[in-house]
Amino acid sequence: MKGKRILLGISGGIAAYKCCALVRLMVKAGAHVQVILTPDAAAFVSPLTLSVLTKNPVLSTFSNKDGVWNNHVDIALQTDLFIIAPATANTIGKMANGLCDNLLLATYLSAKCPVIFAPAMDLDMHEHPSVKQNIKQLISFGNHLIPAENGELASGLTGTGRMAEPETIMQHIANYFDGDKKLKGKQVLVTAGPTYEAIDPVRYIGNHSTGKMGLAIAHSFAAQGAEVVLICGPGVSQLSSSTHINRIDVTSALEMHKACIQHFKRADITIMSAAVADYRPAQSATQKIKKNGDILNLELVKNSDILQDLGTKKTSKQLLIGFALETQNELAHAKDKLKRKNLDMIVLNSLNDKGAGFGTDTNKVTFIFKSKKSKALPLMTKQEVAHELVLEAIKFLA
Numbered sequence: 340m341k342g343k344r345i346l347l348g349i350s351g352g353i354a355a356y357k358c359c360a361l362v363r364l365m366v367k368a369g370a371h372v373q374v375i376l377t378p379d380a381a382a383f384v385s386p387l388t389l390s391v392l393t394k395n396p397v398l399s400t401f402s403n404k405d406g407v408w409n410n411h412v413d414i415a416l417q418t419d420l421f422i423i424a425p426a427t428a429n430t431i432g433k434m435a436n437g438l439c440d441n442l443l444l445a446t447y448l449s450a451k452c453p454v455i456f457a458p459a460m461d462l463d464m465h466e467h468p469s470v471k472q473n474i475k476q477l478i479s480f481g482n483h484l485i486p487a488e489n490g491e492l493a494s495g496l497t498g499t500g501r502m503a504e505p506e507t508i509m510q511h512i513a514n515y516f517d518g519d520k521k522l523k524g525k526q527v528l529v530t531a532g533p534t535y536e537a538i539d540p541v542r543y544i545g546n547h548s549t550g551k552m553g554l555a556i557a558h559s560f561a562a563q564g565a566e567v568v569l570i571c572g573p574g575v576s577q578l579s580s581s582t583h584i585n586r587i588d589v590t591s592a593l594e595m596h597k598a599c600i601q602h603f604k605r606a607d608i609t610i611m612s613a614a615v616a617d618y619r620p621a622q623s624a625t626q627k628i629k630k631n632g633d634i635l636n637l638e639l640v641k642n643s644d645i646l647q648d649l650g651t652k653k654t655s656k657q658l659l660i661g662f663a664l665e666t667q668n669e670l671a672h673a674k675d676k677l678k679r680k681n682l683d684m685i686v687l688n689s690l691n692d693k694g695a696g697f698g699t700d701t702n703k704v705t706f707i708f709k710s711k712k713s714k715a716l717p718l719m720t721k722q723e724v725a726h727e728l729v730l731e732a733i734k735f736l737a
């Protein structure tokens with residue numbers, strides 16, 4: 340963190356008082372800290388205190404008292420990392436919708452550096468669908484969430500809404516600046532889990548994928564400093580929070596396809612581990628289908644192959660890795676998929692191998708490369724397989 344320029348945006352919530360401790364920790368770690376307050380934040384924490392702690396004037400208006408412009412564009416460009424803590428429901432809502440009626444928001448809209456935000460509000464506000472939607476929206480823009488924590492709130496109620504403690508926020512910042520990480524700054528796209536194809540409002544066609552392999556991959560890449568966009572099908576368990584993982588939840592293959600297209604262009608590395616449904620009902624009934632007669636015929640139409648589509652769009656600088664789950668003629672089928680989908684590598688797992696497949700914590704895979712070489716790995720935990728993938732990606736980028 341030494342010598343890094345950190346911009347701390349404080350919005351108007353009681354958790355603002357914790358920012359004095361946060362600033363102290365950042366300054367102690369050698370960072371150069373600039374504070375921007377929203378107009379309401381000054382009611383919770385004194386600009387003088389923050390100015391003394393940062394040894395910098397605290398900004399909160401578009402011009403100072405001598406009428407000199409506080410240039411939000413310059414402030415944003417001169418920053419390595421922008422932290423917005425506490426991020427109140429109001430500030431989050433405005434950030435999500437491109438509003439900029441104060442200096443903090445205008446600077447946010449101008450920022451090109453990574454942005455981390457730490458929400459803080461009362462539990463019912465935090466649970467409100469609009470706030471949840473806005474937080475999701477911010478994550479989809481590539482901002483990093485430090486989730487609110489559970490505990491006693493200023494209202495006297497207990498629940499989720501407390502801003503993360505300064506030490507936790509520091510941990511996220513330290514992770515971000517860790518220079519030894521081999522994939523620092525690389526953009527990685529990962530898909531995980533199944534897709535559900537709606538038959539009617541209560542039924543779907545799905546599969547047994549749990550997304551464990553995809554979660555392990557996302558974590559392994561994030562641990563090497565990569566910025567991961569993780570597109571998850573339904574039912575994939577919650578992942579522990581990481582500032583390097585932006586999780587996007589989808590349900591159907593069509594939604595997954597759309598999300599992949601949106602994020603693929605920026606991705607240096609793409610790993611498609613999701614078990615995408617190959618077909619979907621031609622029509623999804625709007626009302627629950629009542630039982631009627633002994634036979635029900637469902638007409639299915641083909642989903643487009645997301646991986647194959649990305650294969651047609653990929654440039655020579657992008658690494659594209661697919662998965663193949665086979666039950667017979669494994670190598671031949673996997674090699675065919677590698678070629679057909681224009682991949683750099685395919686990860687073959689066979690349902691015939693003990694310890695491999697859905698829901699297990701282990702996997703037994705063979706990596707098959709474009710060069711036609713292959714590498715059969717022994718039975719490993721999914722974390723170990725994910726780590727092997729990271730090593731292959733590092734080799735490719737080198």
Ligand code: CTP
Nearest residue numbers: 611612613615642643644645646661662663664
């Ligand atoms: N895949 C995809 N979109 C689909 C189907 C599959 O992106 N509509 C991706 C999977 O994420 C995986 C790879 O393609 O990385 C292989 O999926 P698999 O189902 O094994 O292969 P298919 O091409 O669907 O072939 P088949 O079902 O005939 O085995």
